[in-house]
Amino acid sequence: MTTADEGAGLRERKKRMTRQALRTAAVRLFTERGPTSVTVEEICTEAGVSPRTFFNYFDSKEETLLPFTRDTYEEVAGRVRARPPQEEPLEAVRAVVEQSIARAVAGDTWHQEAELLRAHPQLLQRGMVAARTLNLALRDGLGERTGRGADDPYVRLVAAVAVTAVHVAVNVWQGAVEERDISLVLSEAFDGVERGLTPPPE
Amino acid sequence: MTTADEGAGLRERKKRMTRQALRTAAVRLFTERGPTSVTVEEICTEAGVSPRTFFNYFDSKEETLLPFTRDTYEEVAGRVRARPPQEEPLEAVRAVVEQSIARAVAGDTWHQEAELLRAHPQLLQRGMVAARTLNLALRDGLGERTGRGADDPYVRLVAAVAVTAVHVAVNVWQGAVEERDISLVLSEAFDGVERGLTPPPE
DNA sequence: GTGCAGTAATGCAAAAATGCAATAGTGTAA
């Protein structure tokens, strides 16, 4: 039931539909005319909701492109808690984050989204602020998992660095000349973190 | 001449004065009536510039409280380049960042700023986006220092994680019950990173 | 089915933020 399309009541389903409608409209319009020349209002018209509602779902129009948003909070936190108990904190969050990215890549809109992200670097700057959700979810999951609580300095650090790894990976991938699998780039970022940021071997 | 008050021509001096005027006005008003109920317009009136000009200096009103802003870019990048050449990248940025924080703490407005930051956690969320400047400066400095360039994945990672360390430190410090020296908290964060985020010894 | 509690959607108004073009002040070199 983690990310299933079926689930719960009409209410939840409607919310999912609205969110998806906004995402779809945004991606379509962005692709068509470039992100900067598309207004939130237009997205809303296309999705059939009021502009005010848009901001109940996303913090910015850029956020519509990213896989971590408010609705994924519980899911991500749960996955962290559910990791094998012998895993170290960093291992656990790494696994969850890598899975999430892999899933996003496997999604049927990834190609189009990737195109957009590569073509319009500004999208990241804004949108990545949205990663706050990911941060909170990881902290929440880790906090419970380790018994330290979400406010523990170590928990905060691990969560924040994991988010940073994603951030960096996306940026590197985005700027790369040759097409690379973003999962690979992310993996390398985590390797760097686990090494304590010592210079890469090579 | 790095951060000196005297320097260059009238132009530079005026800019510094304007920036300082905006900062001072913001801190005063924030302290007086709380950040949310102060508008950019009021800050500008007090500082004697137009609201439009405000946004030429800061990205948001929250940013006025933070020590890393656009004007510190060159300075920070330069300090990274100037670190002893045998230092590893992480060591170098750590030193620079820790110095910057220490300097901010030593500044004569720190007490008031700290008070504000502790009292209004929302300030961070917004303001920390400003850390983008710090990120760029560190990348720039490191890129040249290591000869890898600012776009190198490793350079990006080190810079981003250093910024994250600051971010985490400020948040931990902010949420701490007992008054602690923020420099100490930051130092612990960097230790964690250098350990590769393995659980703290204790 | 009716009524109620909870919450999503909306409208409206204010504030924050940005782009663009016009203006004004500074640095500089003849």
Added chain:
DNA sequence: TTACACTATTGCATTTTTGCATTACTGCAC
């Protein structure tokens, strides 16, 4: 000193974002 290039400041229009109050709809109990 004058003329010119550069860039900071500003005004204006537009878009983005948020807060608050109101309305509409869903889930649930009776």
